[in-house]
Amino acid sequence: MKSQSNLSLNWTNNTKIKTKFIYPKNILGLKKILKKDNLITTGNQRSYGDIAINSNCIISMKKFNKVINFDKKKGVIELQSGVVLSEILELIINNGWFFPVTPGTKYVSIGGMIANNVHGKKTSRNQMKYYVKEMKLMMQNKKIIKCSSVKNKKIFDLTIGGFGLTGVILSAKIKLKKINSSLIDQKVIGFSSYDQFFAHSNEIKKYEYYVSWIQYFNNQRIKGLSYFGNHSKDKKIYNIKIRDQKLNFFYYSILKLFTQNYYCIKILNFFHQLLKSTFYKKTVNLYDYFYPQDKFINWNKLYGKSGFVQIQFLIKKNDLVNVMGEISAFFKKEKKFSPFVVIKNYNETGNYLNFVGKGISISMDMKIDKEFNKVKTFFNNIFIKYGALVNLSKDFIAEKKIFDKNQKYRKFKNDLKSLGQKSKFASNFSERLGI
Numbered sequence: 001m002k003s004q005s006n007l008s009l010n011w012t013n014n015t016k017i018k019t020k021f022i023y024p025k026n027i028l029g030l031k032k033i034l035k036k037d038n039l040i041t042t043g044n045q046r047s048y049g050d051i052a053i054n055s056n057c058i059i060s061m062k063k064f065n066k067v068i069n070f071d072k073k074k075g076v077i078e079l080q081s082g083v084v085l086s087e088i089l090e091l092i093i094n095n096g097w098f099f100p101v102t103p104g105t106k107y108v109s110i111g112g113m114i115a116n117n118v119h120g121k122k123t124s125r126n127q128m129k130y131y132v133k134e135m136k137l138m139m140q141n142k143k144i145i146k147c148s149s150v151k152n153k154k155i156f157d158l159t160i161g162g163f164g165l166t167g168v169i170l171s172a173k174i175k176l177k178k179i180n181s182s183l184i185d186q187k188v189i190g191f192s193s194y195d196q197f198f199a200h201s202n203e204i205k206k207y208e209y210y211v212s213w214i215q216y217f218n219n220q221r222i223k224g225l226s227y228f229g230n231h232s233k234d235k236k237i238y239n240i241k242i243r244d245q246k247l248n249f250f251y252y253s254i255l256k257l258f259t260q261n262y263y264c265i266k267i268l269n270f271f272h273q274l275l276k277s278t279f280y281k282k283t284v285n286l287y288d289y290f291y292p293q294d295k296f297i298n299w300n301k302l303y304g305k306s307g308f309v310q311i312q313f314l315i316k317k318n319d320l321v322n323v324m325g326e327i328s329a330f331f332k333k334e335k336k337f338s339p340f341v342v343i344k345n346y347n348e349t350g351n352y353l354n355f356v357g358k359g360i361s362i363s364m365d366m367k368i369d370k371e372f373n374k375v376k377t378f379f380n381n382i383f384i385k386y387g388a389l390v391n392l393s394k395d396f397i398a399e400k401k402i403f404d405k406n407q408k409y410r411k412f413k414n415d416l417k418s419l420g421q422k423s424k425f426a427s428n429f430s431e432r433l434g435i
């Protein structure tokens with residue numbers, strides 16, 4: 001089935017181009033599509049950046065949506081790549097298992113999670129790559145191969161976090177995590193200085209999950225809440241239902257103010273802090289802990305017609321105060337702000353395009369406006385000045401020179417070439433960075 005579209009093609013609504021979508025139903029259909037050149041695969045289009053966008057043709061894997069096998073004893077699930085996490089969470093949680101790494105939304109496909117090598121709130125081994133036991137990939141020459149960390153390792157490593165540039169992931173076997181409870185024991189700790197934030201490092205060791213939401217920052221002060229969590233030991237699996245809803249007119253109007261007005265976000269942050277300290281709950285269900293943003297499934301519309309970006313990068317711990325200071329000075333001068341800032345201690349290893357390294361990860365959402373070029377230039381200068389590593393899976397703004405400077409990125413490009421196939425797969429992202 002084919003269709004034309006000039007609707008938004010990513011979660012951030014920042015790219016609206018006319019392109020052709022193809023929805024193959026089976027292997028034969030997919031092989032037919034791969035006769036063409038200049039294609040990219042998409043899962044559930046939840047990426048923030050332009051990695052799943054191609055103005056010529058996009059292959060949607062939505063119809064590859066079957067659970068192939070679920071070994072409930074060993075906790076290994078084999079899924080077609082178009083399966084969306086939200087569709088299988090109830091099944092796996094009710095059987096006492098969970099995804100070891102999950103992003104901040106459950107509306108992502110298995111193929112997208114692998115191709116983006118997603119990370120989540122885990123305090124260690126926080127990359128999808130650790131839990132993919134094996135996958136089936138249709139290569140550019142239409143050959144189907146099985147690959148894993150022992151078999152066809154090179155293509156396996158290139159594909160996890162390879163943003164769809166190596167082939168089409170057909171299915172994958174994932175090792176799940178055993179859980180006794182569908183609840184999370186949560187601890188929320190506020191901080192109002194850099195020293196207090198850094199002191200959380202001791203707390204992190206006691207928890208499996210953690211993230212800090214920032215309410216205010218400049219070069220002197222940082223204020224926010226850290227959410228720590230462990231799977232509850234209380235042996236109860238509750239049948240938790242997804243209750244996410246669309247924004248109605250009332251919430252839409254109120255929340256729109258918060259995403260577009262600095263003073264409104266300050267008020268929201270004040271109430272958030274107050275509510276958290278008053279109604280702070282020690283245990284929450286998995287969905288509330290991991291996917292708070294899914295409560296309103298179309299919150300991305302709040303940023304208006306031109307959409308938004310999420311900028312995520314990793315810096316050295318010692319640079320945090322200076323970087324946050326520079327960002328706050330820039331925001332003040334240019335009258336800009338971010339309604340959503342998250343920071344996290346980060347320590348991950350890996351290759352190629354993966355978001356890995358040791359330090360502090362900073363992410364912030366920013367509305368796109370007429371002066372967005374200033375934002376782009378400012379952050380690219382920050383990336384260079386502080387040797388920051390950009391999370392390419394969410395990227396929309398990094399300049400080619402940032403890519404060219406990085407040895408691991410260049411190795412990805414060379415190793416991809418060395419596979420010896422004509423490059424069929426391309427995206428706005430790969431073209432922007434010259435991959």
Ligand SMILES: Cc1cc2nc3c(=O)[nH]c(=O)nc-3n(C[C@H](O)[C@H](O)[C@H](O)COP(=O)(O)OP(=O)(O)OC[C@H]3O[C@@H](n4cnc5c(N)ncnc54)[C@H](O)[C@@H]3O)c2cc1C
Pocket residue numbers: 011040041042043044045046047048051052061081082102103104105107108109110111112113114115116117118119120121162163164165167168169170293294393
């Ligand atoms: C609210 C929210 C919170 C988020 N939180 C996080 C987070 O905490 N951590 C994080 O890492 N990310 C996070 N993300 C980003 C999101 O998790 C990832 O972008 C996710 O991988 C998108 O999955 P998708 O199915 O929508 O993939 P798409 O956006 O459709 O595609 C993503 C990439 O995968 C490739 N791809 C998709 N399917 C296949 C396939 N079958 N074969 C080959 N390549 C394929 C595409 O070409 C593209 O390069 C968040 C996103 C949202 C909206």
